[in-house]
Amino acid sequence: MPPSPATAEPFSLDLHGGAVFGLYAQERPDVDTWPWGDLPAPPQAEALALCRWWTDMALQEYAAAAAQAEVARLALRAGAPLDLTALVSLFPFDELVHTELCVRVANGCGGAVDLRFDREAVLGRLRATTDAPAADLAHAAMAQLCVAEGVTSEHVRARHAAAGAPLLREIWGRMARDEARHARGGWLLLEWASAHLDDEERAAVTATGRRALDMARGAASAVAALSEDVFSTWSVFGSGGHPSYAAEARAAQRAVAARLDRWARGDLDQGDV
Numbered sequence: 467m468p469p470s471p472a473t474a475e476p477f478s479l480d481l482h483g484g485a486v487f488g489l490y491a492q493e494r495p496d497v498d499t500w501p502w503g504d505l506p507a508p509p510q511a512e513a514l515a516l517c518r519w520w521t522d523m524a525l526q527e528y529a530a531a532a533a534q535a536e537v538a539r540l541a542l543r544a545g546a547p548l549d550l551t552a553l554v555s556l557f558p559f560d561e562l563v564h565t566e567l568c569v570r571v572a573n574g575c576g577g578a579v580d581l582r583f584d585r586e587a588v589l590g591r592l593r594a595t596t597d598a599p600a601a602d603l604a605h606a607a608m609a610q611l612c613v614a615e616g617v618t619s620e621h622v623r624a625r626h627a628a629a630g631a632p633l634l635r636e637i638w639g640r641m642a643r644d645e646a647r648h649a650r651g652g653w654l655l656l657e658w659a660s661a662h663l664d665d666e667e668r669a670a671v672t673a674t675g676r677r678a679l680d681m682a683r684g685a686a687s688a689v690a691a692l693s694e695d696v697f698s699t700w701s702v703f704g705s706g707g708h709p710s711y712a713a714e715a716r717a718a719q720r721a722v723a724a725r726l727d728r729w730a731r732g733d734l735d736q737g738d739v
């Protein structure tokens with residue numbers, strides 16, 4: 467959904483720097499050792515496209531940080547076990563690191579693009595809480611982690627498998643590891659929440675998962691409408707072109723749908739996730 471002109475603001479992120487950056491960097495120590503000098507200097511037209519889509523992905527990662535912070539809050543509110551809640555509370559940090567990685571690639575490929583967004587619509591679009599904390603947690607975990615992160619993790623895994631440049635291998639490898647953990651955390655949250663859901667709530671959470679999968683299908687359709695030149699070695703969509711990306715998206719959706727079906731039948735336990 468395009469941002470409304472009245473509320474749109476440029477998407478740009480600052481670093482505070484100094485001691486703050488030093489403390490942050492200690493929490494993701496490997497990133498600064500990566501070969502950032504590998505960033506390509508592509509032809510101008512290609513650089514603009516790369517910059518555009520890496521910036522777009524930075525915004526998606528930033529939005530994921532907000533959504534997953536909300537999942538962590540809901541886990542606390544629902545009284546989820548401490549180890550499970552602590553695990554999930556790490557996820558927003560990962561997403562902010564991913565945001566940094568995307569911004570660094572975008573900047574390296576030619577600098578900022580004027581991407582506008584509606585902060586409230588993108589970052590405040592979270593499910594209102596009800597008087598059923600476990601169900602609220604289950605809805606959020608299903609949509610944000612099990613489905614959204616599940617589909618994303620399959621895409622970034624494919625990017626990582628195909629990455630040739632050492633820097634790309636580091637970036638996609640970090641994301642693939644983290645997104646898979648986020649999706650797994652979602653299913654573990656649902657496994658815990660299941661005991662607190664009645665049949666009606668379970669059916670509603672399943673429906674939330676199916677709607678989230680429809681959104682993932684919509685996102686894949688949007689990529690299908692892009693021109694072929696968005697695919698390249700450094701592209702967030704990979705270099706395989708439309709048929710390859712569409713097959714990858716379908717496989718990701720099928721994998722998540724199969725898991726969702728099993729959860730809906732009560733046939734998914736900790737050993738499976």
Ligand SMILES: [Fe+2]
Pocket residue numbers: 527530560561564641645
């Ligand atoms: Fe991410």
Ligand SMILES: [Fe+2]
Pocket residue numbers: 530561615644645648
């Ligand atoms: Fe993630």
